[in-house]
Amino acid sequence: MKHDNGRRRGLRRRRAGRWERARDGQRTCGVASAAALGLLGLSLLGCPPPRSAGPAARVESAPTSAAVESPRVASQPRRTEAPSAGVSRPAPRPMPGPIRAVWVARMHYVFPDDIRTIMRNCRRLGFNTVLWQVRGNATVMYPSELEPWAEEFDYRDPGYDPLALAVEEAHAQGLRIEAWVNVLPGWRGPQPPPIENQLYRTHPDWFIRDARGQRQPLTDFYSILNPCLPEVRRHISAVIEELASRYAIDGVHMDYVRYAWDKTPNGKKLYPRDARTLALFESHTGRTPDEDVGRWDQWRAAQLTQLVHEIRQALRKHRPGATLTAAVHGDARNAMSNYLQNGADWLRRGLIDAAYPMAYSTDARVVEKDVASYRQAAPRRRVVPGLGIYRHDAGQMRRQLELCEKWGGSYCVFSYAALHATAEDRRSGVDDAARRLRQERREVLAGGAGGAAE
Numbered sequence: 001m002k003h004d005n006g007r008r009r010g011l012r013r014r015r016a017g018r019w020e021r022a023r024d025g026q027r028t029c030g031v032a033s034a035a036a037l038g039l040l041g042l043s044l045l046g047c048p049p050p051r052s053a054g055p056a057a058r059v060e061s062a063p064t065s066a067a068v069e070s071p072r073v074a075s076q077p078r079r080t081e082a083p084s085a086g087v088s089r090p091a092p093r094p095m096p097g098p099i100r101a102v103w104v105a106r107m108h109y110v111f112p113d114d115i116r117t118i119m120r121n122c123r124r125l126g127f128n129t130v131l132w133q134v135r136g137n138a139t140v141m142y143p144s145e146l147e148p149w150a151e152e153f154d155y156r157d158p159g160y161d162p163l164a165l166a167v168e169e170a171h172a173q174g175l176r177i178e179a180w181v182n183v184l185p186g187w188r189g190p191q192p193p194p195i196e197n198q199l200y201r202t203h204p205d206w207f208i209r210d211a212r213g214q215r216q217p218l219t220d221f222y223s224i225l226n227p228c229l230p231e232v233r234r235h236i237s238a239v240i241e242e243l244a245s246r247y248a249i250d251g252v253h254m255d256y257v258r259y260a261w262d263k264t265p266n267g268k269k270l271y272p273r274d275a276r277t278l279a280l281f282e283s284h285t286g287r288t289p290d291e292d293v294g295r296w297d298q299w300r301a302a303q304l305t306q307l308v309h310e311i312r313q314a315l316r317k318h319r320p321g322a323t324l325t326a327a328v329h330g331d332a333r334n335a336m337s338n339y340l341q342n343g344a345d346w347l348r349r350g351l352i353d354a355a356y357p358m359a360y361s362t363d364a365r366v367v368e369k370d371v372a373s374y375r376q377a378a379p380r381r382r383v384v385p386g387l388g389i390y391r392h393d394a395g396q397m398r399r400q401l402e403l404c405e406k407w408g409g410s411y412c413v414f415s416y417a418a419l420h421a422t423a424e425d426r427r428s429g430v431d432d433a434a435r436r437l438r439q440e441r442r443e444v445l446a447g448g449a450g451g452a453a454e
Helices: 011-023 034-045 111-123 161-171 232-247 277-283 295-316 331-337 343-349 364-377 395-407 423-428 432-448
Strands: 099-104 129-135 176-182 185-188 222-224 252-256 323-329 353-357 411-413
Touching: 034 432, 099 111, 111 129, 111 161, 129 161, 129 395, 129 423, 161 176, 176 232, 176 364, 232 252, 232 295, 252 295, 252 364, 277 295, 323 343, 331 343, 331 364, 343 353, 343 411, 395 411, 395 432
Parallel strands: 099 129, 099 411, 129 176, 176 252, 252 323, 323 353
Antiparallel strands: 185 222
């Protein structure tokens, strides 16, 4: 999504040894003594220091710490079972008014105590909705029958169900939780996936291709699936069905439900031009793209809208009452012209229950213009301004929250990592300036948007 951290290279290598030791039972937190390993060694392994280390041993009393509360993993490998479909679940919680939401990305959590800490902190900061990422690039953060475990778990079963725990903890803290799904990304990175059961390898024909039949080049950004193909739409809808039928989620939050050719030069003109897509377009319109460029754009946009419609149907069938929301490009007109994403129309027609325009500018005037493009296009519908607080100092954040108050008080911040330490800090570290900025942002939330800082 939005400022998705690009530090992926070497992640699998760095973590493979750690996971292997965890699975072999050679490392569980608390087994090795501080005398044997030292506090530094424990920190590098992701274990907490012993209780006698003082207040810094607890994240909640030491928000500048790079570690979260004591991570725990299974000592032996086992297959995590997903919740069974059809088991009695509580009804979805309705959208509150106003919505105070936060995006929690897939790289923000690894261990069960990461999840518990995140939910406690979200409640303390006054949020009432958590957008919890469960699918990034056709890999997932829950036990799935359709797609493999994510890179964040080294493509392996971590020994517990992160989504089941997240739902339980969110509801225990009085929070709504929406499963955040990157819809069209099929892979990310300059190299193919290192596993054989990922879509990039199992369904190469599902990715957007040019007129020569060549796939969108691999870069440090996403390679996307082709929404013009009915089988791609069926697969994505099946992922939504899996989530909706098994988990007590309160909604599904769609991201990257657009043609994400951001890092591919001339992508809008080049993709998709494979023979199958062109045949489908011609069968529907009797034209070729070059004969009617405007209709070609409209048709490709309509395939995205059809995908959103199919996702909505799956959600309604398997989780009645759950909401469908979408992170949309900041400006509604640019979203359509550049990425063929007709989010304003989805909102106007009721295909989505709320739009979250990603108004990530540091300039409040630009944010106001972006949000207005949706508010004016779909009056009386829910528009939740998405604020890029990862780019903000305290003053910028305060001014933009004041704008949100003027519009009714709803907002969503990107992201949790701009406020608190995450699992990613254990891998990459964080400097003192970033810690201070997190603290200042928490203080803004505590003083201006309801909710207390740690």
